[in-house]
Amino acid sequence: MADQIYNAVFIGSIYALFALGFTLVFSVLDILNLAHPALFTLGAFTALFAMQQGVPAALAVLVAFVVCGAAGVILDRVAFAPLRRRNAPPLSAMISSIGVSLILIRLIQLQYGPDLQAYPAGALPAAVFSVGGLELDTLRTVIIGLAIGLMLALTYLVRSTRLGRELRALAENPRAARLLGIDVDRAIAATFFLSAGLGGIAGALYGFATNSPFSQMGQSFELKAFSVMIVGGMGSIPGAVLGAYLLSFGEIASLTFLPSELRDAFAFGLLFVVLLVRPRGILGQRDVDRV
């Protein structure tokens, strides 16, 4: 039982990190960035590449953050900025991000192939310790701590810093934000850097925990992230965190009455019900665009 709770906390933390980046771009720019799973995968493989060059795991996570962040900014310049300039509908941005995602995944496959990879032996902490009879491994515990730290840091950044204020102004009304003297282009670049960087860290950490990164690893997270965002409230940061843990605990609990191959049904059933009953989600504040 305690074992399963620990598992739920772990997977919920990864869901949350993944969904935070997703939801950040959505809340600021109203874009559903379907290349986010590819950035997640890129994070896992950037860490792999760094560690194959002898970089320690902790530093490799940082490398993944920076590389994926930079990739996110480039993604915006290539796939989203031209559309923004001519006020294209959000659907166009979504399709364009699918294109980038195809390219990114294939580039990773050209380098590493489609199969499961492994991180260099001995590069990840393998120690196990026990607390009150519960066996915990160091790696997962560190990952949970790091993930929670990042969630708090992002919340602080958005709530209490100058950049956060700019982002919130931008989310409210891009035109007004520009009139108020906010450097909109810089704020957008920062949004993409943070979003993609968080996605990259999530990928690296999940890659570490499973020790089997592969080129399609982001896919299942994409669908789960929709669920997380809708349940918590589209575009809400605390909502994404709450949604992530609700989903992970719900999934683990559902295993007691659902066969394991139906585990995914829980996420989508939950998503569907929330959309119909309370489309703005549990913590969503702004009114959903509804008839």
Next chain:
Amino acid sequence: MDGLQQFFDAYQTTIGFIGLNAMLALSVWLTLYTGQLTLGNAAFAGIAAYGSALLTMKAGYPFPLALACGALLAAAVSLPLGATVFRLRGVYLAIATLAFGEVVRVAILAIPITGRGQGLVGIPPKTELWHIFASLLVIAYVCARLRISTVGRAWAAIREDELAAASQGIPVRRYKLAAFVLGALIAGWAGGLGAHFDFAIQPDEFGFARAVQILVFAVVGGIPNVFGPILGALLFTALPAVLQPLQEYRDIFQGVILVLVIVYLPRGLATLLELRRTARLRTVGAEDVA
């Protein structure tokens, strides 16, 4: 003539899939033309594919009847679904239909008669190429006629401004639902044909990736008229076959084309067909009339 026959034999499957994909692209075009983003059409194709294949395999239904039953089943599912999800708009609508699609995929995995994860194998190959293209012709014709009819104008009005359309007395919900159900019917028909064209079907063929692919056909092809989705399906089905020698780089080409079209041809590939006409009209200053 021999050369042509050889080409035809070698690419028969690809040619068939071009037609099937074109029908699916048209099925999602209907809702896109109404300004609604839905991602349920892959699931509707799946429902009909499994439904019709089980009818021909296990119940001994004649092929045309099984096809019709499959498509009607998809439409019957879409009606209550549409009645509930069309309370939502934008990404919420897209995600709700997507969730429905995943629930269908998981349901197929859960029902033993579908062969679950292994898929349904040994479906009698009853679909001929001409079935596919005759169906496509009829569907494209119906869509093109609908577009210029009162219904099509109402759809366009809803897309441009829902409130204004409602204030003109257009029953918005009903028209959206009509586009959705008709789309499900078409997707279902294509799904049934596809199941009997391909020998085997698997639940993954009707999942999220497929839904997105169908959307890509339609959007890259272009929403303004019915040629767009057909053109998009043609390009993105033929391209992988043409690029077979470059298999490793295939996705990169597709991705680059996708981004280029979205960035430089906002109204899709079909605008390439329109360019000459607008250019000519511009010289006589009649652009607004067109």
